[in-house]
Amino acid sequence: MKKFLSVLAIAAGLQFGLVQAAQAVDSANLPAFQQKLYANGEPIKAKPLVLRDFIELRSARGFSKAVLEDLNGKKYALNGFTDKLVMIDIWATWCEPCIRSLPAIKKLQERFNNDKSSVRVVSISIDKKKSDVVDFIEDHDLKGFTTLLDPKQSVGDDAPLDVVPSVFILDGKGNLVGFVRGFVDWSDDKVPAYIEALAQKYAVRK
Numbered sequence: 001m002k003k004f005l006s007v008l009a010i011a012a013g014l015q016f017g018l019v020q021a022a023q024a025v026d027s028a029n030l031p032a033f034q035q036k037l038y039a040n041g042e043p044i045k046a047k048p049l050v051l052r053d054f055i056e057l058r059s060a061r062g063f064s065k066a067v068l069e070d071l072n073g074k075k076y077a078l079n080g081f082t083d084k085l086v087m088i089d090i091w092a093t094w095c096e097p098c099i100r101s102l103p104a105i106k107k108l109q110e111r112f113n114n115d116k117s118s119v120r121v122v123s124i125s126i127d128k129k130k131s132d133v134v135d136f137i138e139d140h141d142l143k144g145f146t147t148l149l150d151p152k153q154s155v156g157d158d159a160p161l162d163v164v165p166s167v168f169i170l171d172g173k174g175n176l177v178g179f180v181r182g183f184v185d186w187s188d189d190k191v192p193a194y195i196e197a198l199a200q201k202y203a204v205r206k
Contacts, residue, residue: 032062032158037175044197048190054180056169056198061176063088063168064158068124068148071134076148078155079174081120085199086170087112089123090155091147093136095164097183104186106145111192113146118203119195123147126161172204 036059043056065079078088089105091098105123112119125133128151137145153161159168159176169178178198 032064033160033176035062037061040177044194044201046194046197048188048194050185050188050191051180051194053182053184054178056178057176060171062158063170063174063176064155065174066150066154066157068150068154070146070148071130076122078122078170081122081170081174083172083204084118084120085172085195085203086174087119087121087195088155088168088170089121090126090161090164090166090168091123092126092164093132094127098165099140101165101183101186102140102142102145106142108186108192108195109146110144112195118199124150124155126150126153126155126164169198169202171202177202 038060040056040058040060047054063078065077067075067077069075078086087108091102091105102123105121109121109123111117112121123146125147127133127136127149130149130151133147133149137143137147155161160166160181163181165183166181167179167184168176171177
């Protein structure tokens, strides 16, 4: 009887190990944003009303590590902005809400994209043609606005791009910690302080 029970225990252990291995394989095959990495703790309070739809995730998730070019052909890895909170702004020239939000996004770029800031604002166009983006920036008086180009929508391999504009918030190691989809009035005067509070929580300090 003891021998029989020992055999059952071994079989159960093997089965448990196989299940764990299968789960590990399945997890590895999940899109990055579905892979939970660490707990985020309590969400930041006093969220501005204009960011009522912003979701601060309970657990950090993976995010795209795509390498994209800017309008000058310089390449950037999306997980390469280490030690900063990264605000990934997905937009397109044909998107009416994007047209409304981009002037405010440009001002956030001007405010945060410097060496002293713990925040980086990265816009990504999903337009097919670079020329459309260049013409759009000129036609809408957005000189100085910077954007990466993702004509193949490679970011969409790891994150949903079915709604534009969408903004994804990454921690200092390139992990997804929050997002909002649809139009947001980023010009609201309470927005910068909230972004800085997110940076205090999620940017990695050296």
